[in-house]
Amino acid sequence: xxxxxxxxxxxxLTPEGERxxxxxxxxxLTPEEVRSLYRDLVLVRRIDLExxxxxxxxxxxxxxxxxxxxxxxIGSGRALTDDDMAFPTYREHGVAWCRDVDPVKxxxxxxxxxxxxxxxxxxxxxxYTIVIGSQTLHAVGYAxxxxxxxxxxxxxxxxxxxxxxxxxxxxxFVWASVFNAPIVFFCQNNQWAISEPIEKQSRIPxxxxxxxxxxxxxxxxxxxxxxxxxxxxxxxxxxREGQGPTLIEAFTYRMGAHTTTDDPTRYRVAxxxxxxxxxxxxxxxxxxxxxxxxxxxxxxxxxxAEAEKLGADLRRRCVEMPDPTPMAMFEHVxxxxxxxxxxxxxxxxxxxxxxxx
Amino acid sequence: MRREFKLPDVGEGLTEAEIVRWLVKxxxxxxxxxxxxxxxxxxxxxxxxxxxxxxxxxxxADEGQTVDVGVAIIAIDTxxxxxxxxxxxxxxxxxxxxxxxxxxxxMVPRPPAEGAVEPGAHxxxxxxxxxxxxxxxxxxxTGAAKRRPRKASTPAPAASPSSAPSPQTAVxxxxxxxxxxxxxxxxxxxxxxxxxxxxxxxxxxxxxxARLAVLAKPPVRKLAKDLGxxxxxxxxxxxxxxxxxxxxxxxxxxxxxxxxxxxxxxQPREERIPVKGVRKMTAQAMVAxxxxxxxxxxxxxxxxxxxxxxxxxxxxxxxxxxxxxxxxLLVAKAVLTAARRYPMINSAWTGEExxxxxxxxxxxxxxxxxxxxxxxxxxxxxxxxxxxxxxxNQLAETARSGxxxxxxxxxxxxxxxxxxxxxxxxxxxxxxxxxxxxxAFGLVREMPWVVDGELAVRKVTxxxxxxxxxxxxxxxxxxxxxxxxxxxxxxxxxxAWS
Numbered sequence: 001x002x003x004x005x006x007x008x009x010x011x012x013l014t015p016e017g018e019r020x021x022x023x024x025x026x027x028x029l030t031p032e033e034v035r036s037l038y039r040d041l042v043l044v045r046r047i048d049l050e051x052x053x054x055x056x057x058x059x060x061x062x063x064x065x066x067x068x069x070x071x072x073x074i075g076s077g078r079a080l081t082d083d084d085m086a087f088p089t090y091r092e093h094g095v096a097w098c099r100d101v102d103p104v105k106x107x108x109x110x111x112x113x114x115x116x117x118x119x120x121x122x123x124x125x126x127x128y129t130i131v132i133g134s135q136t137l138h139a140v141g142y143a144x145x146x147x148x149x150x151x152x153x154x155x156x157x158x159x160x161x162x163x164x165x166x167x168x169x170x171x172x173f174v175w176a177s178v179f180n181a182p183i184v185f186f187c188q189n190n191q192w193a194i195s196e197p198i199e200k201q202s203r204i205p206x207x208x209x210x211x212x213x214x215x216x217x218x219x220x221x222x223x224x225x226x227x228x229x230x231x232x233x234x235x236x237x238x239x240r241e242g243q244g245p246t247l248i249e250a251f252t253y254r255m256g257a258h259t260t261t262d263d264p265t266r267y268r269v270a271x272x273x274x275x276x277x278x279x280x281x282x283x284x285x286x287x288x289x290x291x292x293x294x295x296x297x298x299x300x301x302x303x304x305a306e307a308e309k310l311g312a313d314l315r316r317r318c319v320e321m322p323d324p325t326p327m328a329m330f331e332h333v334x335x336x337x338x339x340x341x342x343x344x345x346x347x348x349x350x351x352x353x354x355x356x357x
Numbered sequence: 358m359r360r361e362f363k364l365p366d367v368g369e370g371l372t373e374a375e376i377v378r379w380l381v382k383x384x385x386x387x388x389x390x391x392x393x394x395x396x397x398x399x400x401x402x403x404x405x406x407x408x409x410x411x412x413x414x415x416x417x418a419d420e421g422q423t424v425d426v427g428v429a430i431i432a433i434d435t436x437x438x439x440x441x442x443x444x445x446x447x448x449x450x451x452x453x454x455x456x457x458x459x460x461x462x463x464m465v466p467r468p469p470a471e472g473a474v475e476p477g478a479h480x481x482x483x484x485x486x487x488x489x490x491x492x493x494x495x496x497x498x499t500g501a502a503k504r505r506p507r508k509a510s511t512p513a514p515a516a517s518p519s520s521a522p523s524p525q526t527a528v529x530x531x532x533x534x535x536x537x538x539x540x541x542x543x544x545x546x547x548x549x550x551x552x553x554x555x556x557x558x559x560x561x562x563x564x565x566x567a568r569l570a571v572l573a574k575p576p577v578r579k580l581a582k583d584l585g586x587x588x589x590x591x592x593x594x595x596x597x598x599x600x601x602x603x604x605x606x607x608x609x610x611x612x613x614x615x616x617x618x619x620x621x622x623x624q625p626r627e628e629r630i631p632v633k634g635v636r637k638m639t640a641q642a643m644v645a646x647x648x649x650x651x652x653x654x655x656x657x658x659x660x661x662x663x664x665x666x667x668x669x670x671x672x673x674x675x676x677x678x679x680x681x682x683x684x685x686l687l688v689a690k691a692v693l694t695a696a697r698r699y700p701m702i703n704s705a706w707t708g709e710e711x712x713x714x715x716x717x718x719x720x721x722x723x724x725x726x727x728x729x730x731x732x733x734x735x736x737x738x739x740x741x742x743x744x745x746x747x748x749x750n751q752l753a754e755t756a757r758s759g760x761x762x763x764x765x766x767x768x769x770x771x772x773x774x775x776x777x778x779x780x781x782x783x784x785x786x787x788x789x790x791x792x793x794x795x796x797a798f799g800l801v802r803e804m805p806w807v808v809d810g811e812l813a814v815r816k817v818t819x820x821x822x823x824x825x826x827x828x829x830x831x832x833x834x835x836x837x838x839x840x841x842x843x844x845x846x847x848x849x850x851x852x853a854w855s
Contacts, residue, residue: 058365
């Protein structure tokens with residue numbers, strides 16, 4: 001490495017809220033835009049906390065919290081244009097927010113009343129994928145489709161550090177690279193694949209894996225919403241312009257449990273959590289707004305009040321979601337008429353008829 | 358309006374949880390999201406947040422009690438208009454102790470409310486199915502109630518010729534001929550009478566005449582044979598009065614006739630304590646260690662007069678002003694010093710290899726209200742003496758208050774157990790699994806001791822070192838123990854050897 005090689009981690013806003021320069025990436029944001037990023041971060045954290053509480057109330061079967069990863073998701077999500085298509089894991093609540101998916105629709109899957117409550121085509125946001133890493137293949141296929149249709153958009157696919165060890169993910173790298181597909185691989189390295197630390201996933205920083213497949217990789221401070229926005233924006237632009245895939249490793253930390261079923265105190269020590277608390281993605285934006293007098297107390301209070309309202313609304317609408325009828329299981333199995341399924345539907349309806357109401 | 362919070366399944370497919378600690382009491386005002394109780398499931402300890410604003414009307418379970426998922430644990434008066442406030446629970450005015458008695462004993466939870474019928478539900482064990490694991494959702498639905506009866510008259514639709522071969526042709530669907538009697542299986546015990554009303558079947562209703570019609574699953578029959586129990590003499594408590602394993606065990610253990618029932622009455626002569634939580638973990642660890650690592654224990658009596666003197670002097674130093682200095686601190690320091698001289702003591706046997714650790718996570722066995730635990734001080738070898746003292750204090754405090762986290766107990770490399778605090782001279786400690794040696798530090802007492810050919814009264818203790826003989830030979834174990842003893846005899850040696 002030469003002396004003036006760029007630092008390994010792209011950062012534009014320090015944990016203390018200081019703006020810093022980076023030789024390859026920069027961003028020019030109006031005060032309005034910064035305030036709006038802050039608002040998104042706060043609201044998304046609130047949605048997440050509500051969902052965790054709803055699970056503890058017995059209203060959701062399970063929930064995967066994004067706590068600590070808000071900046072990675074809002075930063076990358078806000079970099080998307082209407083033409084771009086996003087493929088999430090089951091933790092991308094922040095990206096869903098950026099794609100205008102009503103938060104209550106995220107809860108249906110976890111409440112067990114539907115299989116994903118939104119229309120992917122309407123939001124350009126695919127349904128949550130539970131199987132680890134398999135969405136990377138879907139996304140590369142989609143990107144190759146855009147390529148063949150001569151479309152304008154790019155594709156972004158989300159996955160975690162754990163998924164980086166999956167065969168699907170590595171195969172998708174190969175395909176994307178060889179076909180120069182317009183795709184951005186956005187890996188949120190939150191340091192823990194459930195209880196498996198990153199040291200047991202990789203001997204080298206994850207972003208450097210891209211080199212072996214033949215496309216660029218970059219590591220960004222995943223708790224820095226400015227840097228995540230700038231780096232993703234650039235990578236998507238490169239994809240749209242025919243320069244092929246990019247791997248972005250957003251270096252962040254899963255502050256909560258893997259899911260509400262997990263107990264992280266069994267495998268990681270509190271001091272690690274304390275160290276990451278100092279790098280909180282929301283606090284640094286707040287500090288930046290404050291220091292530069294881009295927002296006053298009134299603004300912060302208003303955002304908090306909005307979060308409060310959003311939370312209460314989410315609680316109410318979650319429990320009001322109707323249970324599906326037994327017949328709903330026949331919907332969406334095939335896209336067109338299907339004789340055998342019709343027979344089964346009729347027979348089952350008859351069976352249900354056989355009960356007193 | 359009174360609302361009841363039912364114990365949720367906070368993991369995936371858990372069926373019960375233990376109430377660890379109530380964070381509120383009746384009369385307290387609570388707010389949405391306020392944590393109000395800590396529960397322990399098979400997976401973790403979780404604090405539950407409140408879904409409503411209101412006032413706590415009643416705690417419906419005791420600390421330490423294990424509650425089934427779906428059972429109400431707290432009642433909140435939410436103060437909202439009572440228009441729709443149907444009398445939510447007919448038994449709500451029962452004294453808490455009664456309610457708890459009803460919940461206890463691992464009974465099937467009564468489905469709360471919904472026209473509740475419950476006379477007599479208290480005494481007799483409700484029909485109970487064996488627990489089954491589920492993957493996700495709200496836990497297992499308990500057998501009784503709920504199922505809607507089939508219409509009597511409707512010809513079973515499954516009879517329609519076009520229908521695809523139903524994958525689960527099983528019992529209820531096909532026999533269009535079986536007519537009215539709802540849900541009565543061909544030759545099942547005719548106890549189904551009550552089923553129509555949605556009530557629970559009377560468990561003991563097996564007709565006594567039907568000696569052959571004893572209900573029991575094949576494995577249970579096998580067990581009966583093995584235990585030499587005549588099934589017809591056993592009263593079944595399972596579904597439809599079937600006999601379960603527990604019934605068999607009870608029957609085989611119970612004396613044939615109620616033994617001289619004279620002084621039975623008030624004092625139970627035996628008590629049964631379920632093995633769970635820390636006790637269960639302890640038992641597993643002890644067995645795993647005692648029967649995999651061949652233990653050798655060596656003893657050494659040591660004159661620790663100088664050490665006790667040193668403790669006194671340390672206490673007076675400003676560096677130790679805020680911490681408690683005890684002889685255990687110097688024992689720990691001596692162990693750390695000796696472990697550096699003999700690293701093999703601080704190692705682990707994996708089967709194929711021996712992992713020698715060049716760091717010491719020093720475990721201290723702690724007796725806590727919840728049982729024996731062994732938290733450890735991470736990287737104890739790098740700590741200064743005041744630091745080590747602080748860490749010891751903190752570890753003991755955390756353990757005593759029951760807040761020790763599993764990560765703090767993981768990764769230990771060597772353990773000290775301070776049996777002296779119980780007033781005994783020594784013991785033969787069992788190695789903490791994953792480690793290779795453990796030191797017991799006994800009572801320090803005044804004893805006659807020979808010093809320079811003269812009898813003197815000295816402060817003496819006994820050290821006991823158990824070690825895993827697979828990787829530590831007698832020589833090494835002895836050297837280590839001798840050195841620890843030497844350092845306690847003359848604490849200056851700690852300086853010389855560190």
